[in-house]
Amino acid sequence: MKINIIEKKDNKVRMSVEGVSTAFMNSFRRAVMTAIPVLAVDYIKVTENNSALFDELIAQRLGHIPLSSDVAFKMRSECDCKGEGCSNCQAVFTLEAKGPCMVYSGDLRCPEGVKPVHQNMPIVKLLEGHHVKLEAFARLGVGKEHSKWQSGIASYQNYPSVKVNKRKIDNAEEIVDICPTKVFEMGKEAPLVKNEEKCTLCNHCVEVAEPGAITIKGIDDSFIVMVESYTIPVEQIVDRACEIIKGWSSEVASFEKD
Numbered sequence: 463m464k465i466n467i468i469e470k471k472d473n474k475v476r477m478s479v480e481g482v483s484t485a486f487m488n489s490f491r492r493a494v495m496t497a498i499p500v501l502a503v504d505y506i507k508v509t510e511n512n513s514a515l516f517d518e519l520i521a522q523r524l525g526h527i528p529l530s531s532d533v534a535f536k537m538r539s540e541c542d543c544k545g546e547g548c549s550n551c552q553a554v555f556t557l558e559a560k561g562p563c564m565v566y567s568g569d570l571r572c573p574e575g576v577k578p579v580h581q582n583m584p585i586v587k588l589l590e591g592h593h594v595k596l597e598a599f600a601r602l603g604v605g606k607e608h609s610k611w612q613s614g615i616a617s618y619q620n621y622p623s624v625k626v627n628k629r630k631i632d633n634a635e636e637i638v639d640i641c642p643t644k645v646f647e648m649g650k651e652a653p654l655v656k657n658e659e660k661c662t663l664c665n666h667c668v669e670v671a672e673p674g675a676i677t678i679k680g681i682d683d684s685f686i687v688m689v690e691s692y693t694i695p696v697e698q699i700v701d702r703a704c705e706i707i708k709g710w711s712s713e714v715a716s717f718e719k720d
């Protein structure tokens with residue numbers, strides 16, 4: 463397997479991956495979206511809430527706030543506390559606010575090393591006389607249990623191969639203009655392939671060209687992969703997804719032996 467980073471920006475990466483099957487890429491996508499443990503608020507204890515929102519709605523909003531953590535928590539099921547909840551398997555936030563005001567994710571009082579990724583996510587609007595006081599317990603979980611634990615998103619397509627047969631081109635400008643991702647630039651007589659890796663395999667150029675003038679193909683064992691992380695650094699997501707696939711493969715291998 464050969465990986466090459468095409469573009470990396472903040473929490474997003476676009477890369478080419480060579481020498482793998484479609485089944486591997488699909489497992490990678492599933493690992494990113496369903497199997498990497500991340501922190502999310504899973505339980506709240508409300509002491510005071512006379513706002514317009516029910517406790518359950520506030521819990522739901524808190525659950526969907528992405529959290530970043532410098533602390534390595536354990537899954538509750540694997541913790542020595544046997545799921546009771548302790549400082550090794552949960553982070554406890556507190557929130558107290560009195561209206562009139564809008565309460566944001568940045569108003570949560572955070573435990574050491576854990577904080578919301580975005581400070582400006584609205585939680586509840588309080589009017590004059592409204593008062594909210596609660597504790598929120600964040601725990602590790604995975605996306606297949608609930609979307610609030612989805613670590614990020616991943617998608618892929620086959621690596622594109624774009625070939626131009628100059629002798630059959632009679633509408634070069636139209637071909638250059640119709641490409642939505644600007645794969646071509648205008649050459650002397652025919653379009654030149656400038657950004658092959660940007661081709662989305664949409665076939666618009668093939669539809670306007672003479673038959674056989676442009677050939678678009680997806681390469682079977684090479685892919686362009688996009689990964690976006692919501693909480694942990696995107697490099698960690700890629701590493702952990704590969705480790706998870708290794709674990710899945712050895713499980714399948716031992717199952718076959720049995």
Ligand code: SF4
Nearest residue numbers: 641661662664665667
């Ligand atoms: S298939 Fe679509 S994206 Fe690819 S070169 Fe043709 S028009 Fe551009």
Ligand SMILES: [Zn+2]
Nearest residue numbers: 541543548551
């Ligand atoms: Zn514990």
